[in-house]
Amino acid sequence: MSLINLRLINLRLLIYVLLFVPLALFGQKSKTQLEKERKENEVKIIETEKILTETKKVRSATLGQLTALNNQINSRESLIKSIDSELILIDLEIEELSVIMEDIDLYLKSLKEEYAKMVYKSSKSRHGFHFLTFLFASDSFTQLYRRIKYMEQYAEARRLQSKQITETLKELNDQQREQEKRRSQQKKLRKSQVVESQTLILLKQEKNQLISKLTEKEGNLKKEMDARKLSIKRLDKVIADLIKNEIDREKKESANQQATTSKITGKFSDQLNRLRWPVKSGFISSKFGIQKDLILKNVTLDNTGIDIQTKSNEEVVVVFEGEVRIKAFVPGQNNVVIVKHGNYYTVYSKLKTVSVKQGQFLKAGEVIGEVYTNSAGISEMHFEVWLDKKKLDPEKWLAD
8 A cells, every 4th residue: 555545544544533522522422412502492482472472462461471481491592502512513523624624735735746746757757768668679479568567556646646636626625615504504603692682681570570560469379379279279189089080980890891991001101201292382380399489479379280271272182092081161270181002191280271071082182171271371281100009200100
């Protein structure tokens, strides 16, 4: 292998080491993951902007409006964080590309110098004596053969040298274009970063103003909280009574019926972190378990499920195949539907309308009804997951 070929291989190895190895240090989160996170945050922001706009239609300050604002702020903070990570990565790539281009440029100059020397040497040889004289001055046929091979190898070396110069020049141009592409991405992201940062400042100012208004309505908020706690107790009783009746009924079932129940239970068990969302758009406005009130100090709520704030008239769907066991009305929770999935139950409340019947078997994704929008302009549904008498955190069951 010639020295020139070795140097070309070393150059390509250097490009690989400089360009790809440092990026691997970031893990697979380098390009695709960061871009995916940014796009997901952008989608969330668009969705919550629509929901926030709806909450502002009612001019009075509401907790729903504050929740939507908080979600907007969190989404934009996540977006800014992912943009920061992308910019760090692009800055690193631009630096690496600069190093690569410098090395390619040096190598190209070296190739050109070697090629120039080769051409000069060849030209000098032709001027000193004729090519045929050089050949036929050989002392033997063996020497003649060697001289012919030498001239062929010399010509081949010049051809390879010329080809490598062309390839190296192309490599340099490719890297220059790649760097320009990165600089363009960098410029676009920096502009987006500035816009998002300015919007975030305005949203936080709006949040502070809203908190001030809500603090003035502390008495009303306490009444709302008491009413909400009472509605959760009522819903809890409906669910508990149903499950007690179901357990008693299952004890009287045949072996085949019990086997079917066990099979459906097993299928639902496999859905941890995989269940579809009961609504197409929205965000979790209140999590499972003990939750502190956003305004009232030292006031908590034991949430038996999660609340999902969404758009008005949003369709609510069943998250997994099952049978409708309860269709009822609970004050404070509005229309309620409970679906049985073997020994699991999913609960859907705060519905404006219901489009299913008790005893009806549903496939995953079938529409149950529409979300209810309250007098404050907040469209929010309540969702629960139970395993027999045990309340589960629904957020852990829903797909990311």
